[in-house]
Amino acid sequence: MTTISVEKSRVVRSGRRFMSGDIACAEGALAVGCRFFAGYPITPATEIAEHMARRLPEIGGVYIQMEDEIASMAAVIGASYVGVKAMTATSGPGFSLMMENIGLALMTETPCVIVNVMRGGPSTGQPTMPGQQDVMQARWGSHGDYEIIALAPSSVQEMFDLTVEAFNLAETYRVPVFVLADEIVGHMWERVTIPETESIKIVNRKKPRVPPSNEFAPFKPDQDLVPPMAVFGDGYRFHATGLTHDERGYPRTESAEAQTRLVQRLCNKIRKNVEKIIRVENIMLEDAEVAVVAYGIAARAALSAVRKARATGIKAGLLRPVTLWPFPEEQVAQVARRVKAIVVPEMNCGQIVREVERAAKETSVIFLSKLGEEPHKPDEILDAIRGVEK
């Protein structure tokens, strides 16, 4: 790639800064090495694109506004195949259009990051209002069977941190990784501490350890089930396809064995690494009798509610999944065995609550739905906690 050398200081804007979640997300991407952004304007994610359009040319990267989100996702995959860390950012309607090529990224094991700053749906819905309505779409939105990774930031700081982490996970497992933010986290301005360049953890994909040859197998996995990734232009002359393929990358459209082998590996490379991937935040859960499970913006009100409950002598705690997919089933199950009930506030009609119910088994689960402009108020969650204690 024709890169223009610049001082590292210009890439990572280390120090304490005041910025919006969308801008923090873009800065996180740049800090971890993202040098390609393809997108399409959409509220409330546009600011990520705008910031990338300004910043990427300064540091030798490429920003392009594509004709739609289908094309954006395709271009991201293309850039990733020449070894460049690439991303896009969107919201619900664009996320729907991206689903086709998110499937292609899964099938061709393309490291990339897709940020969805969630707004109210379905369809055009409420563009400027927050929502958490796309979490099941993130899990199941593209056709076929697969496993996916999705992270849910609940602060501007996490928009930076989790974008960094999303790229590292994408590079580690050769998968598209989602950052599932929401309109409030995206548009909110908060203080962010951006680390020094040297202290930012950067993971780069594994490269082939064999020289180019006629026998090169671009999809032959290592022990960890992840194949090293060759780069277009490096002489490997390899093939990739959205069709079911063998380790050479060649289509195997009629072999049950090839289909089973490939699809199971695509699932297993995530399933067998859930312990390494999943991150949750446990707050005051040790002795809790009531637990709240909340993510994204809803977790902010939930934390406030838990503190208020504690102040009145109710033993409440918060389990905040930072990783939404794969879902922290085991972590929820452990908490469920110890508490009387679990309260789940979500800005949708009930999505992650289904996962919580599945993990909680006999423990009762109370769902607090919220749609529209305002997120949950701490007192609404507090009332539900109090209801359990009565």
Next chain:
Amino acid sequence: MEELPHPYEKFLRKDRIPHIWCEGCGNGIILNCFARALDELSVDLNKVVVVSGIGCIGRVSGYTNTDSFHTTHGRPIAFATGVKLANPELKVVVISGDGDLFAIGGNHFIHAARRNLDIPVICANNFIYGMTGGQSGSTTPLDTWTTTTPYGNIEQAFNLVHLAAACGAVYAARWTTLHTCWLTESIKKALQKEGFSFIEVVSQCPEIFGRYNKMETSLKMMQWFKDASEVQHFSDPAKAEITPHHIVVGEFVDIEKPSYGRLLREMKARVVEKK
């Protein structure tokens, strides 16, 4: 007897041959002309990326001995955009079909042409959806029979070279699979051109299109190409018709205009200098 190697063997993945195309299909001719163009230009195959979409010709990327990617339906140009911009040193070529590039992928074509993205696009136009068994598409001529136009096609067809010219392509040509020398020369030109170039190859599908439209052999289809074709270089692409009696072929556009790649490079240099 000693087996002679095929002259363009090095351009093919031998372990992928035989190909899946029907006997008499025009795709092999297009692939052959592409290989010949690469050969005559002595292009470094390590720096070529062939991108295709879905459909019969979509399988071509699996046969070329270069880096290659077989995208989702309609998206090869969008994918190629990412490859080309992330590594401008690569020669990125899109080879796909009329349904892939102009029906489901039409939006990507018109915008890549408008941007003047530095890629050649070669379209095999067989007037029909072959892989799915013969449905009509955006290039199916009026009155022809397909499995989804059992009473004759009542939709107007795209004029692809006119479309390319209108969208800003710096090079646009149309040939049939009979015009192999012209086609090879056009591919060579497109590979060297700065900006977006487009080549339409009118190609025979004797198994389906031909069979249902009274041209059931490759020979009969190519006889049509021979009898109907007329070379009209730099004539008005709007008038470049394809009818049962007249197929206008030739080069229609060959102009110079700064490409997206050049403008991007210049913009980046300006930005870095300013900082």
